[in-house]
Amino acid sequence: xxxEDLETRLRRYAENFDDQVPTRPDFExxxxxxxxxxxxxxxxxxxxLRELALAAVVVLLIGALGFGVVQLRSLRQxxxxxxxxxxxxxxxxxxxxxxxxxxPTLSYxxxxxxxxxxxxxxxxxxxxxxxxxxxxxxxxxxxxGKDRNQVHDAVLVTEDGGAHWRNAxxxxxxxxxxxxxxxxxxxxxxxAVTPHVVSHPAATPATITVFRTSDGAKSWQSASFQIADAxxxxxxxxxxxxxxxxxxxxNGVAIYRTSDxxxxxxxxxxxxxxxxxxxxxGALPMSNDFGPNAxxxxxxxxxxxxxxxxxxxxxxxxxxxxxxxxxxxYIYVTQDAGSTWEPQPLSSQPDMPGCPCFVYAxxxxxxxxxxxxxxVSSDTEKTSCQPQNGGTACSTQSLxxxxxxxxxxxxxxxxxxxxxxxxxxxxxxPTFIDxxxxxxxxxxxxxxxxxxxxxxxxxxxxxxxxxAAWSPVATTTAFEGGxxxxxxxxxxxxxxxxxxxxxxxxxxxxxxLNPVVIG
Amino acid sequence: xxxxxxxxxxxxxxxxxxxxxxxxxxxxxxxxxxxxPGTPADPVEFRRWLYRIITNxxxxxxxxRKQMAGVRLPASPAPDxxxxxxxxxxxxxxxxxxxxxxxxxxxxxxxxxxxxQSFRETARILGRPQVSIRVVVHRALGKLRGQLKAMGQNQRxxx
Numbered sequence: 001x002x003x004e005d006l007e008t009r010l011r012r013y014a015e016n017f018d019d020q021v022p023t024r025p026d027f028e029x030x031x032x033x034x035x036x037x038x039x040x041x042x043x044x045x046x047x048x049l050r051e052l053a054l055a056a057v058v059v060l061l062i063g064a065l066g067f068g069v070v071q072l073r074s075l076r077q078x079x080x081x082x083x084x085x086x087x088x089x090x091x092x093x094x095x096x097x098x099x100x101x102x103x104p105t106l107s108y109x110x111x112x113x114x115x116x117x118x119x120x121x122x123x124x125x126x127x128x129x130x131x132x133x134x135x136x137x138x139x140x141x142x143x144x145g146k147d148r149n150q151v152h153d154a155v156l157v158t159e160d161g162g163a164h165w166r167n168a169x170x171x172x173x174x175x176x177x178x179x180x181x182x183x184x185x186x187x188x189x190x191x192a193v194t195p196h197v198v199s200h201p202a203a204t205p206a207t208i209t210v211f212r213t214s215d216g217a218k219s220w221q222s223a224s225f226q227i228a229d230a231x232x233x234x235x236x237x238x239x240x241x242x243x244x245x246x247x248x249x250x251n252g253v254a255i256y257r258t259s260d261x262x263x264x265x266x267x268x269x270x271x272x273x274x275x276x277x278x279x280x281x282g283a284l285p286m287s288n289d290f291g292p293n294a295x296x297x298x299x300x301x302x303x304x305x306x307x308x309x310x311x312x313x314x315x316x317x318x319x320x321x322x323x324x325x326x327x328x329x330y331i332y333v334t335q336d337a338g339s340t341w342e343p344q345p346l347s348s349q350p351d352m353p354g355c356p357c358f359v360y361a362x363x364x365x366x367x368x369x370x371x372x373x374x375x376v377s378s379d380t381e382k383t384s385c386q387p388q389n390g391g392t393a394c395s396t397q398s399l400x401x402x403x404x405x406x407x408x409x410x411x412x413x414x415x416x417x418x419x420x421x422x423x424x425x426x427x428x429x430p431t432f433i434d435x436x437x438x439x440x441x442x443x444x445x446x447x448x449x450x451x452x453x454x455x456x457x458x459x460x461x462x463x464x465x466x467x468a469a470w471s472p473v474a475t476t477t478a479f480e481g482g483x484x485x486x487x488x489x490x491x492x493x494x495x496x497x498x499x500x501x502x503x504x505x506x507x508x509x510x511x512x513l514n515p516v517v518i519g
Numbered sequence: 520x521x522x523x524x525x526x527x528x529x530x531x532x533x534x535x536x537x538x539x540x541x542x543x544x545x546x547x548x549x550x551x552x553x554x555x556p557g558t559p560a561d562p563v564e565f566r567r568w569l570y571r572i573i574t575n576x577x578x579x580x581x582x583x584r585k586q587m588a589g590v591r592l593p594a595s596p597a598p599d600x601x602x603x604x605x606x607x608x609x610x611x612x613x614x615x616x617x618x619x620x621x622x623x624x625x626x627x628x629x630x631x632x633x634x635x636q637s638f639r640e641t642a643r644i645l646g647r648p649q650v651s652i653r654v655v656v657h658r659a660l661g662k663l664r665g666q667l668k669a670m671g672q673n674q675r676x677x678x
Binding site: 006007009010011013014017018021022025028229248273 | 524525528529532538541542545578613614621623628632633635660663664667672
């Protein structure tokens with residue numbers, strides 16, 4: 001077929017596309033209501049004078065807290081980034097040492113303004129990072145911004161177990177950027193962003209800016225590099241120095257790495273969409289053919305939104321999905337820091353009846369250098385085709401299959417598989433605190449589904465033998481599951497947007513936290 | 520606003536192929552555009568800005584669906600434009616071929632052929648270099664052509 005013919009055919013198809021999009025009578029009115037409501041006060045960027053005034057306030061506040069003149073001079077000479085927020089400033093130590101890594105000094109005005117008051121975590125569209133590191137200290141990204149008076153996706157820190165949160169958004173971070181975050185511990189975190197570009201000059205490379213903190217977001221440093229046409233989709237660090245970034249690039253993904261904490265980045269590898277079975281040796285498969293007429297051929301694709309995890313500075317894994325008559329689990333391993341990849345040998349591949357099907361794998365999550373788990377779940381596909389207008393019309397239904405967990409206790413050399421309770425539901429995945437103890441929110445098929453295969457949360461399960469056996473937790477509080485974050489056998493959180501719950505008895509009872517932003 | 524609501528909904532619908540999600544995304548896009556101090560006042564720039572926000576929200580939607588969602592999207596032939604097309608006896612093979620495109624390719628194809636935007640304008644809306652958009656569109660056309668060939672639908676069907 002000539003290109004011109006296809007273009008003509010596309011335009012004729014486009015002419016009829018309007019008829020294919022359902023019409024909602026109230027839609028325009030609802031959209032209009034967004035514009036007719038009074039605008040929120042515009043948060044103008046601080047001027048230089050304003051920044052100076054804020055800096056003076058910071059200095060005075062610190063002075064009022066009893067710091068000496070010499071210490072004030074020392075603070076003003078430090079390269080750390082300071083916050084104009086009074087509560088944040090009060091937590092600064094006057095003897096703060098210069099950041100251990102190089103980078104420009106920033107005037108720390110949070111990149112987003114978050115109104116003081118109640119906050120919700122989660123979003124209908126954004127996977128919300130939420131990580132508690134100790135019973136008191138943790139990180140989150142929010143609020144979801146469902147209301148137009150709220151800002152979106154600020155970086156937040158808590159020091160009281162999740163009840164109160166401080167806006168720690170690095171300067172330059174915007175809710176409407178492509179961005180990803182990684183929280184290593186209570187002090188180290190990274191935020192990678194691509195500026196929101198409205199008028200993109202032709203052939204201008206994308207600028208990736210990586211913010212990093214090593215003092216719990218009391219200060220941020222930044223480093224930028226340029227790459228042709230990319231946006232960050234995942235960060236992963238194994239220590240304060242060694243990290244990786246997954247980027248969506250033109251026609252594929254690229255993996256970058258740093259060995260100096262995020263200042264300098266180099267490409268470790270890249271993979272592009274290819275025809276099935278055309279993957280170069282050492283590269284990650286990225287098939288471009290998941291069409292309905294190709295269900296009986298094997299096609300595998302790296303998950304471009306969150307596929308990689310590393311155990312140490314050299315060994316890591318990449319995960320994705322495969323489809324076909326008997327698809328394997330997409331799990332690849334690298335021993336050279338992400339340069340080359342090979343299939344991870346597994347003692348058993350997932351046994352998925354009823355294929356052709358999709359098999360989804362998640363990247364391993366390590367609780368020690370030896371212990372890790374990843375999950376594999378499946379969808380069974382049922383495709384029916386029939387002749388229509390001289391062609392073939394196909395429709396496909398996906399029904400949830402099984403969910404399994406793979407566990408290693410030798411650093412990833414061997415993996416044992418166990419069945420997870422319930423049906424596969426794309427997560428949330430099991431969360432472990434060590435080699436033996438973990439929790440999992442199972443799913444079941446909905447009794448009255450709105451579409452075939454709809455699932456809903458069923459029960460909270462716990463394992464004490466590394467995932468081989470799961471028993472339901474006798475919960476005394478009705479709750480709807482969510483993303484679980486446990487840090488000890490008793491203390492954990494459940495994020496089920498918009499609710500944030502905490503347990504101190506291993507999941508038997510849950511209390512709502514009603515988190516608020518304090519500034 | 521009235522003139523942009525429907526086009527924005529169609530754009531989002533092409534990306535996520537679910538009318539409820541598309542509607543949420545468009546409303547969220549307008550809300551973000553309205554709330555942002557950096558939103559351009561010029562109508563042309565505003566449209567670019569809005570479409571870029573919708574693109575980001577659609578990407579977030581796919582990210583969320585892949586990573587964390589406990590919700591399973593309706594399987595076709597639910598409210599899927601492809602299936603709808605099949606029912607209405609339109610160019611069903613072309614609609615089916617669209618399924619093989621990546622989200623980025625769908626965005627580019629939609630703006631280029633459904634809204635008849637220039638490569639330059641498509642690049643500006645998607646925030647990507649013009650040369651990349653040309654590559655993406657060229658590759659997407661190649662994929663569509665390959666899919667149609669595989670389906671034995673090289674010849675144009677009656678519309």
